[in-house]
Amino acid sequence: MELSKDIKEKEYTTLNLGPTHPATHGIFQNVLKMDGEIIVDTEQTIGYIHRAFEKLGEHKPFYQITTLTDRMNYCSSPINNIGWHMTVEKLIKAELPKRVEYMRVIIMELSRITDHLVCNSVIGVDTGAMTGFLYIFQWREKVYEIFEEICGARLTTNIGRIGGFERDFNEVAWRKIKSFVKEYPRALKEFESLLMRNRIFMDRTIGCGPISAERALNYSFSGPNLRAAGVDYDVRVMNPYSSYNEFDFIIPVGTQGDTYDRFMVRQQEMWESLSIINQAIEKLEKLEDKTSFHADIPDFYLPPKEEVYNDMEALIYHFKIVMGETDVPKGEVYHCVEGGNGELGFYLISDGGRQPYRLHFRRPCFIYYQGYPEMIKGGYLSDAILTMSSMNVIAGELDS
């Protein structure tokens, strides 16, 4: 961009936004070059919470990597866990029962709702509407209670196993899931009516931090941010996994790629997720199989602990899996799932050993955060804050 002469002669202010600043919702540093309140340029520094997951992944058996994936996008860790398990299942060519796939769909859509809910309510906070955030946050709590019922953990869930789940969903979990899908629409509707057609909110977000579809694609954006720019790329539809091809849902797309569109896309996706969960529950009820919750792959599926203590075979398999004595096929796989932020990919090279030979995570945040300077240039500082929270940049995923 050629700067005009009077700008060239101007003096600029350098403003250090971050690394820790309450408005950035995470550890990001942006050194802003500012002309008054207008951002002229920015330099991003990332890596403040880099934990070398790819290196660690080369030294850990498959099951221990699940806990690493938790800590990437911690707003929707079940998607990361299940994505990783599906990668290993693809490598070992495991066949899963339909019931497990539908159960996984329920869990993944629930976590998509929590992810979008946090992001959208935080956009509200950054525009000055604290109420929505405080109100809607209890629904994240309710989803975490469901996760807790299923796997015992809330935030970093480590949910499931290679081949399915560690145990069947219990009665309480089902009751909580059903009451969530029944009651959440009312709360979501209320949240929507607070912001969606709110004049102040619309004035504040429309045209704030826009990106065109061409630029977004060129930056390899994915997920809601790409869809807000108008490209209908959704991994669930393009390369379906876990029986997503059997579900009926739409991909909401925006037109401007601005903060309002990103908000609206996420909002609509929550409705779609709810409908997917309802469809999954329906499909599960129609299934004849009412009991299976894991695939029949004793070489990889960790046996239940009580069997390990009382059953010879289970003890042997447990030992073999934990000590890495089972044969893993050699080969390389890439598997991607639609995470809360877009295409979350796992590139795994196996040399037959107990750990991956090489493990690479395609982290959507890391890739689309590059587009941030372009989106905030020429805008106000307060818009930059808003743009960042509407992009849902999660430090854990950014830095891996």
Place this chain on the structure above:
Amino acid sequence: MEKPTIDQIAASLKEKFGDSIIAQEQHYDFPVFIIKKEALFSIVRFLYDDENYQFRYLTTMCGLHYPDAEQPFGMMYQLHSLTNNIRLRFKAFTTKSDLQYDSLIPIFSGANWMEREAFDFYGFTFKGHPNLKRILNVEDMDYFPMRKEYPVEDGTRTDKDDTMFGRKAAAFKKLN
């Protein structure tokens, strides 16, 4: 327009780039092309520009290291044609003395940080990259941590010599 097949793409790559396409493999659902690194940029450019193929989405890229191989270092690139829903993987291997690749930034702006990551972790350099510096690790780090010869434990730390856990044979010797 009809969706091109992998064979068609392979044939047109072979026709256009000949010897630069070393091998074609299939790994699970992914077609993989082993290519010469000198041809990388023009291959990606060709696939991007071709109206029929439209590989206009760079999914990811990463470095590879096979210490025992003849060409121990390599880069992996994944392209996606969103209009045809075809994904391709390219691998270009090289020796330790020649770690320079062509930067893909003129085609994909998103390649910027991915290339910086590959530089940060493996030491690859990219010709034409405007800002090639470390991205996730500290800037004064003097090694490339994802190379196989570097242990998981930080080699620069001196405070971790707990011999009880067998972390370091050297530390054990020091005690005796």
